Amino acid sequence: MKKFFFAFAVLFSGVVLNAQDKPQFLEVDYQMEMKFDFEEIIKNVPAQWRSQVEEPLKQEIQKGIFIDYKLKTNGSESEYKMQEKINNDQSAAGMILQQITAMDKEPLYKNIKEGFYLKPYDVGKAYLMKDKLQDIKWKITKEKVQIAGFDAMKATGVMNDSIPVTAWYTPKLNMKDGPDRVWGLPGLILKTEFEMNGSGIIITAKNIAVKEEEIKINKPSKGQEITEKEFYEEMRKLQEQMKEMYGGGVDTE
Template structure:
């Protein structure tokens, strides 16, 4: 009888271990941004507005779209912009070019520690931002939506008491990860929506590949290490110097 119990215990342990086996997932997302063209134009120094106003209006009318790839094993992940543009795609607009130039480099998450790393190369100077991931307060709703072949549940979230988010996660993919800084739901986030500073942002999965073979996660390194707040302060100082060189900065008239 004792041997039978030992055998049952061993079988149970193997089953539990199999259920906890690591999933490796690769997701392609499309980021879309909507913003008011006239507000964007007014933020440009007056001497340049006439040259770029029509281009900006057309680009925003067409819609800003950038693809990203998330690679995750449930413990750590990378999220990186897809830079390659095929000949079949339309030329990249001015705003999209600016966004892509500023968002080069992988965004790395350590889900166990709740931290992230993000490298930047600004005017020849390298930075490595290291900080805590946002602590979302999520409320799961009863709403469902099919995304990239998976049934997802909608959740409402908030962090810093100021920024609200909507997310759709796939319970069948038991990884508490998602695009960019989103995470913390009981399933992989396949869609997220935000509104910040008058800009509507949505990130939606186009394809999901669950793999058996290991996905190698490379942790970024090198550069001047700063917190997010310290990095933003340094960037403001650089922006101020550039505006002074351009002759007084932004003209709001």
């Protein structure tokens, strides 16, 4: 009888392990809200145009800028892609949105298993940003909320050695993935908040679909390979060239 129960226990544990090893395939719809610092933006508007755009720009920024993204993940690899929409909005917010979407057309690829990401950019020249995923030192709290129908736990950490980040994750979906470059918690990240380049970023899951069929994750390969630091240095140089081309600065009084 003892041999029977031992054999049953071994068989049962094997079934459980196989179930845990079976990959999950998820599609998650996120919405990103960007909150801009009005003073930072208006000082970059040429002086002769400020009186025309100041009030409508302030109103639009107060409303917030919203962009939709979709995460496709199998727990080991993922693709995070902006959902493009036709935008004929000529308001200040519409123009800001057009600039953001022009830079963010290509999907972000994350390899959770190997700890790196890839992000293509085309700025007249094709680049392929490749860098390590940040090792965010998370601190899990006891605070809980409901997001997209899931119980989520709050965690705090620091990105890039200086950017505070808050995230809410659900242990019910056992994968260390999340929106954008945020990852590393013991469950899918459903919401995150941080500040970057003077903008407040809030990314929230709106819908989560568990897929039975395997999700194919495309790994980008086109473009000159470059680190994140090297890419932003290239963009800084390009911005300086543009300023020189259009009068050496933004204040042209």
